[in-house]
Amino acid sequence: MAKPVIEFDQISKSFEIGKLGSETLRQDLIKYWKKLTQKASLDSSNNTFWALQDISFSVNEGEVIGIIGRNGSGKSTLMKILSRVLLPTQGHIRGRGKISSILEVGTGFHGELTGLENIYLNAQILGMKKHEVNQKLDEIISFSGIEDFINTPVKRYSSGMYVRLAFSVAAHLDADILILDEVLAVGDADFQKKCLIKMRELASSQGKTTLIISHDMQALRQLCNQIVYLENGKLKEFGAPTPTIAKYLYQEKIEFLDQDYASPDTAPGNQYLRVKRVSITPSERVNQIIYRNSVLRFELEYWNLVPEIPIMVRLFVFSFSGECLIQIDTPLKNLGHLNLHKVSGEVPSNYLGAGSYYFSVYFLDATEKKVLGFDTCLSIDLASDLSNILGDLPQAYVSSILKLQHN
Template identity: 50%
Template sequence: MFNAIKVENLSKAYQLGQIGTGTVSRDLERWFARIRGKEDPFLKIGETNAQNSKSTSDIVWSLRDINFEIEQGKAVGVIGRNGAGKSTLLKILSKITAPTTGKISGQGRIASLLEVGTGFHPELSGRENIFLNGAILGMRKKEITRKLDEIVDFAGIERYLDTPVKRYSSGMYVRLAFAVAAHLESEILIVDEVLAVGDAEFQKKCLGKMGEVSKGEGRTVLFVSHNMSMINQLCSSSIYLKNGMLELYSSTKKAIDSYLAESTATAHKNLEIVFNENESDENVQLNVFKMEAHFENSSDFLSSKDVNVQFGFKIFEKVLGLRIGFEIVSPSTDLCVFRTFHDDDCEEMLAFEPGEYILSAQIPKDLLNIGEYFIYPTIGIHNIKWLSFKTHQLHLNIINIGGVNNLYSDERPGVLAPKINWNINHGKI
C-alpha cells in the first residue's frame, strides 16, 4: 500500500496587517534571501497561532512543522478548534495556496470541496459547471457524460440543472458541489466543514457516499468537521490540530478524546457568564447566565439532584414575544440534547415591561445520563429574530458518587437516562 499524501515539515506563515516588512531595504533583503533559497529572515521563530493571546510579531504561523502520511484508501478526519489551521492545511493539500516551508507529495488527482461554490462559475449552469469541474480534473467529455446522470440524481437538482448556479441556494450549491467532487474520477477527496450547510438527510447521504468512496472504491478521503459523530462514523484515524501544530495523529477515538478533554478544560469552570453591553440589542440586555453549583468551585453535578439555572437580564423597551431559554449539547456527538424556553407552557405571548429581571429554571434530576455537556443561553423574539450565544458555554458534568446516588445498577447508553414509571399486573391486554 503506497502513500496517497505525505507531508514533511509543513509550515504556513501569514503576515498580519499590511503586507511588507515596513522598509524597502528589508523587502529587498527578504527578496534576496528567497532567490538564494534561504529562509525568510523576518519570519520569527516560536510565534504560534493562538487567537486569544497577543504577540510581539506581526507574523503568525497558521501551521507549524506538520508531518504525517496517509495511505491510499484511508479516510482520515481533521479536528481542532476554530483557527487551529484545519482549513489552511486543506488549502495547501489542494494546492490552492503554497506552504511557507516544507513540502507535500502524493499520488493521484485531488477533488476538493472547501467552501460553498468552490470551483463553480456563477454565470454557468449546473450542467456546464459539471463539465468544467471534470475538465479541470483532466477527464474527457465522454467520461463526464457517463457520470452525469449519477451526479444529477445524487444532487437532486434535475429541475434546475440548466439554471445558472448563481441563482442556487447555498444548500443546492453544496448538493451539486459534493455530487461532482464525489463522483468524478479523483483519487483523493478533500471535504471541509461545508457539509454543515446541507440538511440532515443530505449529510447522512454524503457520509454514506464518502464511506463508499473510501472503502469500496479505494479512494483517499480527508474530512474536516466539528461534528464528532460524523468523524467517528467515517474515519478510522484522525489528525488533531492545536494552535497550528500537530497535537496528535492517531486512532479517531484517541484524537476525539484528546480534543474533547482540551475543550472541556477551556470551558467556563466558574459556572457563570457575565455579558458585555455590546452583546445586547435595542430590546434586551443579557447580564448574567449561571448555574448553582452542587460542589464549591466545581462543574460536577449529581445526577440525583436538580440543576438550577438562572438568567439576569434587562429590558430597555416594552417587548412582546420575548423567549429566553437554553440548549444542552453533548460534545461527544455535537448533537443538541434538548432546548427549552421560559414560555413553553404559555398559550399566549408574554409582554415584558422595561426593568431588570431574574429568570430561573431547573434541569430535572435523573434526566441526563452520566457524562459531560455544554449549556448555551438562547434568546429570541417570536417570529422576529434570535440572539445566538454559541461562543458562550457553561460546562455541565453529570456524575454519581460512590454508588450511593446511582439510579441504575448498570451503565446506560445514550445522553438521557430518565426514570420511567412501570406497572406490572396479571392478565391480558
C-alpha cells in the first residue's frame, strides 16, 4: 500500500489587506502571543483576507495530483506553503523528501547567472553534489532544447526558454516531490507533450510525487491520479479526475458569452488581442431547452492591438468529462491595421449527442504558439430528441463539415 508522502492538516492562510506589518515591535509581539495562546477565528474581518481555509488531504508516494479552481481560489498559495515560501496561519503540513518547485517563471533562478550556472545553483539548493549533477547535465540540457543559449544569462531568456530550463532542471534533479504551477501554459505544443511524457515517467518508473496546477483539463484528466478542486480558498472536492473535473467545469462556467464589450479598453485579452464577444447560438429553443437537432452558430469578434500580426483561431469542443471532441482551425490571417475581426461557423444538427459541452478558443501565431486563450469560455446543454446517436467521426470528416470563416 502506498504511503502518504504529504499530509495537509487543516491548512489556513490569511493576509491583512493594505498592511505590510504592524507599526511597532510591541504590536507584533502581542499578535504573535495571541496566535500562540488563542485559536484564531476564521471569520473574515474587514481587513483580513483568508486565501485558504481548513484544507485537509493527503498525497501518496508516486501520485500525480492536479490542483484546479478559478483564479484566486488559493491554488498558488497552497503550493507556496508546501514549498515553504509562505507559512500557514493555521494548520500543519507533514511530509518527507526533497522538494523541487516551479511556482512561476523565474522562481529559483538568478538572472545574472547563465543557464548552466543556474543548473548547479538549483542542485546545490536541493543538496546535490557537483558530481551528481555532472552525471545528468547532458540530459538536462538536451531536454530543455536550449543548448545554444545555455551559457547566456537567463535574464535574456524568453518566458518559454525560462520554463523549458526550469522544468528540465526540476524533473532531472534528485527531488522526491515536484511542484509545478502552470508549466503547461508556457511553451509550444511539442514541449508540452515532452512535459506530459516526462511526468508520467517520473511517477511510474521513479516513484516521484508530483503536484501540478493547470487549466489544461485534458492533460490533467490523462495525467493525474487525484484532483484537488479549490473554491474561494476551501476544498470543494478531492477525488478521481473525471468526476472532479466534470464538477468543476459544470459549476465554474465562465459567463462571458452573455457580454458584448463596447471597447477594447474593458474587453478581456492582453496587449495583442481583445475579445469583444463570443457566443454559441442554437437555431431553435423549445421552452428554453436546446435539442441536439439544433444547428449551433459560433461567433467571435475581437480587436487586434498590434498591426501586421498573423493569427489563426482554434476552436475546441469538449465533453464535460474533459474529452476533446472537435478541434478546428481558421486559415492563418494577417490582421493588417488595427481593426475589429469576426470568426464564425456552425456545428451541424445532430452532430453532438445529448449532454453538456464546453468550448475553448485559442489565438495562435504562425508557429502555432498561443498568443491568447480562453478555456471553458462557453458551455451548452443539449437534450436528446432522437434515439439514434451518431458515433465518433474521424477528424478528417470533422474538418470537411465544420468550417470557420475568418473575416
